[in-house]
Amino acid sequence: MSKPLIAGNWKSNKTVGEAMEWLQNFKVVTTAQVMLFVPFTLLHPLKKKIEGLHLSIELGAQDVSPFDDGAYTGAVNARQIKELADWVIIGHSERRQHFGETDAMLAQKVDQAKKEGLQIIYCVQDENIPVPLGVDVIAYEPVWAIGTGKSDSPENASEVISAIKAKTHVSSVIYGGSVTPENVASFVSREAIDGVLPGGASLDPEKFANLILCSQK
Numbered sequence: 001m002s003k004p005l006i007a008g009n010w011k012s013n014k015t016v017g018e019a020m021e022w023l024q025n026f027k028v029v030t031t032a033q034v035m036l037f038v039p040f041t042l043l044h045p046l047k048k049k050i051e052g053l054h055l056s057i058e059l060g061a062q063d064v065s066p067f068d069d070g071a072y073t074g075a076v077n078a079r080q081i082k083e084l085a086d087w088v089i090i091g092h093s094e095r096r097q098h099f100g101e102t103d104a105m106l107a108q109k110v111d112q113a114k115k116e117g118l119q120i121i122y123c124v125q126d127e128n129i130p131v132p133l134g135v136d137v138i139a140y141e142p143v144w145a146i147g148t149g150k151s152d153s154p155e156n157a158s159e160v161i162s163a164i165k166a167k168t169h170v171s172s173v174i175y176g177g178s179v180t181p182e183n184v185a186s187f188v189s190r191e192a193i194d195g196v197l198p199g200g201a202s203l204d205p206e207k208f209a210n211l212i213l214c215s216q217k
């Protein structure tokens, strides 16, 4: 694959100071499409810094409100995110598990994101999870592989991703779950797998840069 999509998911990690330090230490020359999904508090400072350093990193949020502007205390909506980022992750298994997000709520989030022109990575845990219309990329992330150090086999991930593509007609599908610099090539070298969604391995700038380099072999 010539241009894999490498989407780092920082989850609930890093202060502004730590994020700035990460960027200073992130050095990579790549043809991969690199994205960073960060906490809301980091979107603005990272956007400024990425522009200042002329880095080709696309920014994304990790969640979006299912509602418009208004009386929804604590929620960050798609219009607010669009000022600062082009992408959003919707339906990560950690949102489903810890925040009780349902398929119906996630469909509302997709509608909101689309309305504002945000591009969406929609996460599914297997090929049977419903995918709302209009998502740009699907991430297949088996729950048992997330943060466990036990990744899916490239063979199985490739089979599940092919099944997802056949069912949804979404042409870009990536794999997430304990992706490392050591195993990334085994995933992106599969024809069906368009990229990866590393969590833990994106937190260290040198490890993430190495992962990106290894994805190009």
Ligand code: PGA
Pocket (backbone or CB within 6 Å): 009, 141, 145, 146, 147, 148, 149, 176, 177, 178, 179, 197, 198, 199, 200, 201
């Ligand atoms: P991990 O997270 O790389 O830390 O396993 C992956 C994911 O959130 O999809």
